[in-house]
Amino acid sequence: MEEYAILKAEIRDVPRILELTRAHTITRDSPVPGFLEFPIPDNAAYRARLESSNFCYVATAKKPIGFFLAYPRISLEQGFVSGPIANRLLQLDENFIYLEQIIVENTHRRRGIARALFDRCLRDAEEARHPLAYGATSHQPVRNVPLINLHHEFGFRLKEEIAFDGLSFGLYSKHLP
Numbered sequence: 001m002e003e004y005a006i007l008k009a010e011i012r013d014v015p016r017i018l019e020l021t022r023a024h025t026i027t028r029d030s031p032v033p034g035f036l037e038f039p040i041p042d043n044a045a046y047r048a049r050l051e052s053s054n055f056c057y058v059a060t061a062k063k064p065i066g067f068f069l070a071y072p073r074i075s076l077e078q079g080f081v082s083g084p085i086a087n088r089l090l091q092l093d094e095n096f097i098y099l100e101q102i103i104v105e106n107t108h109r110r111r112g113i114a115r116a117l118f119d120r121c122l123r124d125a126e127e128a129r130h131p132l133a134y135g136a137t138s139h140q141p142v143r144n145v146p147l148i149n150l151h152h153e154f155g156f157r158l159k160e161e162i163a164f165d166g167l168s169f170g171l172y173s174k175h176l177p
Contacts, residue, residue, distance in 0.1 A: 002061045004113060006120045009056035009067060014046045016064040024103045026142065028167065033144035035101065036167060039083065052080045054128065055097055055121050059104060059113045066104035068117035070097050072130065084164040085136045088171065097125045099135035102147070114146075118154055126176045133174045134159070140168035148172075 009017065018040070026034035041049065050056050055070035073096050076086045081100060089098055099121065104113045125133055135156060137147040140163075148170065156172035163169075 002108075004059050004061040004065060004108070004111075004116075006116050007058055007060055008054075009050055009058045009069070011047055011050060013058050013064050013067070014043055014050065017046055017058070017067050017069075018043060020064070020067060020103050020105065021101070028141045030142055033138065033142055033146060035103070036138040036142055036144075036169075037165075038101075045080075049075070049080050052078065055124060057117055057120055059108075059117055061108070065108045066113050066117060067101070068099070068114075068121055069101040070099045070121050070125070070133075072097050072128075085162055085169060085171070088162050089134055094132055095130060096132040096134055097121075097128075097130045099133060102150075114150060115153070118150060122154060122174075122176065131176055133176055135172045136162065136169045137172070138167065139170045141166075 021040050024034040025038045025040060026036055028037060052075040053071045057068045058064040059066040071081050075081055076090055102114055102117060122133060135151055137144045151172040156174040159171045159173040161168055162171055
């Protein structure tokens with residue numbers, strides 16, 4: 001089994017993050033979970049996102065095989081992340097970190113990599129004294145059961161449903177120590 005490391009994402013990782021995002025963005029009629037109708041940022045936007053946040057990671061084994069991108073509230077306020085879910089989060093009068101994207105290549109799944117990415121992000125968020133973490137995952141029409149289970153495994157609970165454009169996402173929250 002190939003070894004992997006969890007590292008902070010760097011600008012040089014952006015092309016691979018883009019490649020993985022494109023490969024795992026799905027339409028509402030997809031039989032498998034992924035980034036449901038995700039508006040894919042371009043290279044410059046991903047670069048700006050990475051520069052705006054200390055909570056972006058890659059799982060690497062010679063090259064990135066997965067990534068996890070999370071953002072503090074200020075990144076949303078500054079427009080680096082936008083859309084209905086970000087807009088709802090900004091209505092909450094709280095300091096938080098938003099766990100936006102996580103993916104591991106199909107050939108590297110079921111090895112604990114997503115769990116390790118999640119763990120690293122939450123530990124760093126705790127050290128940075130963020131009191132809350134939010135994550136959103138698709139519920140309808142494609143239910144992302146693996147990500148829902150991962151949220152539950154890390155102690156997240158469903159806060160509310162956010163519906164728009166015929167899609168439904170669960171907004172999960174966790175108080176951090």
